[in-house]
Amino acid sequence: MNDVAVIGFARSDRSVTTSAVETLVPVFEQALAQAGLGRREVDFWCSGSSDYLAGRAFSFVSAVDAIGAVPPISESHVEMDAAWALYEAYLKILAGEAETALVYGFGMGTAGDLNRVLALQLDPYTVAPLWPDAASVAALQARLVFEAGLISERDMAGMTAVRVADGVSAVVLAARDRVRGRPAAWISGIAHRVDPQGLGERDLTTVPSAAAAAHDAGLDGAVDVAALHAPFTHQESLLRHVVRAGTYLPFETNPMFAAGLSRIGAAAAEVMSGRARTAVGHATSGPALQQNLICVLEGLEA
Amino acid sequence: MDTLSAPLTIAFDYTRSLGPVLGQFMAGLRDRRVLGGRTSDGRVHVPPLEYDPATHEPVTELVEVSSAGTVVTWTWMERPLEGQPLDRPFGWALIRLDGADTAMLHAVDAGSPEAMSTGMRVRIRWAAERTGHIRDISCFEPDAEPGKTPSEEPSRMPGKEPGRTPGEGPGGTPGGNPGWPAPLSQAPGDNGASQPVLIMTTPIRLHYRHTTSAEEDRYLRVLAEGRIIGQRCPACRKVYVPPRVCPACGVAPAEVVRVEDRGTVTTFCVVNVPFAGQRLTPPYVVAQVLLDGADIPIPHLVLGVPADEVRMGLRVAAVWRDRAAWSTTPENIGHFEPSGEPDAPYESYREHL
Numbered sequence: 001m002n003d004v005a006v007i008g009f010a011r012s013d014r015s016v017t018t019s020a021v022e023t024l025v026p027v028f029e030q031a032l033a034q035a036g037l038g039r040r041e042v043d044f045w046c047s048g049s050s051d052y053l054a055g056r057a058f059s060f061v062s063a064v065d066a067i068g069a070v071p072p073i074s075e076s077h078v079e080m081d082a083a084w085a086l087y088e089a090y091l092k093i094l095a096g097e098a099e100t101a102l103v104y105g106f107g108m109g110t111a112g113d114l115n116r117v118l119a120l121q122l123d124p125y126t127v128a129p130l131w132p133d134a135a136s137v138a139a140l141q142a143r144l145v146f147e148a149g150l151i152s153e154r155d156m157a158g159m160t161a162v163r164v165a166d167g168v169s170a171v172v173l174a175a176r177d178r179v180r181g182r183p184a185a186w187i188s189g190i191a192h193r194v195d196p197q198g199l200g201e202r203d204l205t206t207v208p209s210a211a212a213a214a215h216d217a218g219l220d221g222a223v224d225v226a227a228l229h230a231p232f233t234h235q236e237s238l239l240r241h242v243v244r245a246g247t248y249l250p251f252e253t254n255p256m257f258a259a260g261l262s263r264i265g266a267a268a269a270e271v272m273s274g275r276a277r278t279a280v281g282h283a284t285s286g287p288a289l290q291q292n293l294i295c296v297l298e299g300l301e302a
Numbered sequence: 303m304d305t306l307s308a309p310l311t312i313a314f315d316y317t318r319s320l321g322p323v324l325g326q327f328m329a330g331l332r333d334r335r336v337l338g339g340r341t342s343d344g345r346v347h348v349p350p351l352e353y354d355p356a357t358h359e360p361v362t363e364l365v366e367v368s369s370a371g372t373v374v375t376w377t378w379m380e381r382p383l384e385g386q387p388l389d390r391p392f393g394w395a396l397i398r399l400d401g402a403d404t405a406m407l408h409a410v411d412a413g414s415p416e417a418m419s420t421g422m423r424v425r426i427r428w429a430a431e432r433t434g435h436i437r438d439i440s441c442f443e444p445d446a447e448p449g450k451t452p453s454e455e456p457s458r459m460p461g462k463e464p465g466r467t468p469g470e471g472p473g474g475t476p477g478g479n480p481g482w483p484a485p486l487s488q489a490p491g492d493n494g495a496s497q498p499v500l501i502m503t504t505p506i507r508l509h510y511r512h513t514t515s516a517e518e519d520r521y522l523r524v525l526a527e528g529r530i531i532g533q534r535c536p537a538c539r540k541v542y543v544p545p546r547v548c549p550a551c552g553v554a555p556a557e558v559v560r561v562e563d564r565g566t567v568t569t570f571c572v573v574n575v576p577f578a579g580q581r582l583t584p585p586y587v588v589a590q591v592l593l594d595g596a597d598i599p600i601p602h603l604v605l606g607v608p609a610d611e612v613r614m615g616l617r618v619a620a621v622w623r624d625r626a627a628w629s630t631t632p633e634n635i636g637h638f639e640p641s642g643e644p645d646a647p648y649e650s651y652r653e654h655l
Contacts, residue, residue: 017305017515021547025554039552055310055510068552112510116383120506124316125324126349126436127407129504131385136394137407139377147375147420198349200374200396200405 004093005184006272006297008035008172009265013165013253020054020106020168024066027170031102035172036182039068042172043098045075046089048082048105049257052117063106074098081105082169083229083260083283083293089173090190099175105258106168114164114256121286123197134287135161138232141204141288145234148205160233167255169262185271185279185297191216192283192293199288210242210282210292217294224276225249227263229283238289243280260284264295271299305519306630313507323352325498326364331438333496334428334454337364338402348402367401369426370445374398374405376422378415385507387441393418397442409441417444430455434499517545517555522630528622532559532596540597561595563620563635566646568592568599568654572609585609591618591638592651599654606639615651617643 010030012023032039045067051059060077067073078084082105089101115133122128122137138161146156174184193209193216195202202208226245230236231254240248249266253259260283267281277299285291320328323339327350330337339350339361351361376395382388387409395418396405411427412418423445432438440455514522517533521544524531533545533555540548545555570589573582587609590599604612606621618638628634 017513017518022515022517022554025547025552028552052508055312055508055512065547065549066552068548068550070550108513111513112508113383116385116508123349124318124504125320125502126327129436130387130407130409131383132394132407133379133383133386136377136379140375140394140396140407143375143377143420196355198347198351198404199407200398201347201351204375 003176003186004090004173005176005179005186006171006265006268007174007179007182007184008032008037009170009269009272010034011167011169011255011258011262011265013167013255017108020049020108020166021063021066023168024063024104024106024170027168028066028102028104031170031172035174037100037172037174042100042102043074044089044092044101045073046077046082046085046092046101046103047075048078048080048085048103048261049107050079050117052120053107053109053111053114053256055112063104081229081257081260081283081285083264083281083295084192084285086171086173086261086264086295087190087192087293090187093173093175099178101173102170103173103261104168104170105255105261107255107257108166109164109254109256110166118287122199127199134231137199137287138235140199142232142234144204145238150205151234151237155234155237162231162233162251162254165253165255167253167258167262169255169258169265171261171265171268183272183274185268185299187295188298189217189219189296190294192291194291195289197290204288205238207238207242207289207292210239210284210289210294213292213294214242214280217296219243219280219294219296222246223278223280223296225267225270225279227251227267227270227279227281229260229263230289231259231284231287235284235289239282243282243294245280247276260293264297267295268297271297274299305514305516306522307511307513310510310512311507312510313505315503315505317501317503319501320499321352322498323350323361323364325500328434328436328438328499328502329496330364330366331436332432332434332499334369334426334432334438336367336369336399336426338367338399339363340365345403346401347404348399348406365401367399369399369428371397371399371402371405371424371442373410373418373420373422373424375420376410376418378418379409387437392441395424395442397424408439411441411443428454433502435502515546520558521545522632525632525634526628526630528625528628528634530561530563530593532561532593533557534559541595542598543593543596543600559595561593563593563622564641565591565593565596565599565618565638566651567604567612567614567616567618568651569614570604570612572612587612589616589618589638590654592654602635603637604639605637613645615645615648617641617646 008031118134191213193212195209222244227249264281267279270276281295283293338346338348340363374396393410398405424442425445429440532541532543534557535548536556537551592599619641
């Protein structure tokens with residue numbers, strides 16, 4: 001089995017056009033430069049994005065322009081945060097079908113009415129037709145968390161959303177044989193889980209899917225650094241019960257469908273720089289933390 | 303830099319098939335009854351689950367619950383968004399109906415946030431016209447008078463309401479009622495219960511502001527002056543119209559190149575099929591036109607020639623609309639038509655097929 005490491009990361013929290021292609025080109029260049037790889041040395045490309053954010057069909061196809069797909073490349077896409085594209089690329093390398101991969105996410109969260117767009121993530125039969133906005137669903141959770149005594153009245157009053165941004169991010173992965181002494185953050189475990197679809201089906205003051213993902217990713221005890229993807233402040237409190245860390249990297253902007261990958265990239269950067277020996281990158285999907293991915297990273301040569 | 307941008311609305315009416323469980327749930331709403339699904343642990347889920355999370359078996363036992371319940375958590379929506387249940391400020395709430403073990407999301411028409419509280423009693427306000435859809439629940443309202451009959455929006459179709467007594471039962475008392483939930487022993491069709499709903503329609507309508515890239519912006523502004531430009535890839539030297547990041551090399555376009563408003567049909571199709579929003583009457587021809595000076599063809603209409611005379615290699619010229627109507631849009635060119643030049647040799651466009 002191949003060991004897999006993060007060897008490059010770059011991001012940009014701005015996106016000029018609806019397609020984001022123009023923003024992806026320099027971010028790819030930065031991530032590959034850090035990884036010490038040329039574009040043609042990437043075996044597999046995998047992206048995460050949402051057509052509903054861009055307001056156009058097959059937006060990920062136009063984003064492939066930024067890669068330069070001649071001669072033909074091996075490419076895939078998830079209609080999710082690009083953290084889940086990283087999961088796919090990780091499996092691709094584990095399976096021996098690629099030795100290197102570039103994972104990228106992009107989204108223009110400000111092109112449309114994001115609160116209405118995100119309503120379409122919810123149950124299409126009984127919930128989405130009511131068009132509940134993400135901030136309201138998160139506020140329903142925040143009140144439960146407050147009334148359970150898990151956050152203070154001041155926290156509740158100050159419940160805020162992390163600023164939504166336009167942005168892109170890119171992470172470069174490599175199998176052990178291709179790391180060759182480069183600074184690397186080794187993925188010791190990665191897993192993702194989802195909670196029941198119905199908002200009333202789960203105790204919203206807990207995040208069982210995050211706990212299950214952490215367990216499956218082999219997270220055992222505290223890590224040096226964690227980068228949590230908590231779009232609303234009360235959610236950071238819930239997630240810190242699941243992921244214990246000496247330092248939590250601040251989450252300052254939320255570029256839709258790129259943010260989760262950026263959190264993994266930020267955690268990996270701490271390990272690659274030597275500032276941390278162990279780290280966790282976390283990604284979520286859904287306004288009430290319905291779906292969660294945990295990526296455990298280590299700096300030690302195995 | 304402010305590039306050109308324009309509003310964009312996309313809309314589609316999704317039709318969703320309902321399985322046996324949600325089909326009965328929606329049929330119940332049409333009849334002003336709320337059905338929950340009982341799982342193997344005895345819990346009643348509203349909305350019902352299709353499969354039991356513990357046994358993974360299909361959920362088959364549906365039971366009627368009350369149309370009154372208790373707010374589990376809430377938040378206030380000061381400025382409702384398009385499509386939400388109410389167009390005036392309202393409360394979002396998770397509501398546990400009497401007889402149910404899980405809470406459902408809906409809107410509460412409470413007037414002000416001061417009227418909302420966790421634990422408050424609420425009751426369904428039914429839509430006057432019901433189709434077997436979650437929106438058959440118009441919203442919830444504070445249940446000031448426990449035990450009263452459920453309210454309903456004024457009907458715009460008097461006389462169309464079912465004559466049956468709503469399946470209201472003794473609900474409405476906090477703390478639940480021993481009679482709930484009541485098993486639905488009747489087969490669909492009995493006792494006024496109607497047939498399951500098979501399909502529900504969920505209209506999606508979203509609004510965007512589409513923003514152009516710097517290259518697209520320049521292209522459109524020049525087009526408004528009656529000229530066409532491309533841009534050259536600095537790596538492979540190909541000229542792209544409209545200008546774009548080179549899809550072969552993955553690098554931004556550079557040198558701006560003027561291209562002609564005439565060119566060669568590389569390939570084409572005859573449109574014979576009518577569709578919604580069609581502007582021309584079939585048959586007509588949509589072709590790929592390789593403009594002189596460009597390395598990538600653009601799609602456009604080829605008119606002014608019978609469809610069966612359009613051919614690969616046909617030389618065509620742009621027919622511009624009236625100059626007074628020009629703006630920053632490709633529609634400045636109405637269509638292409640034959641230029642009268644001899645056909646281009648196959649070798650001149652072979653690589654574009």
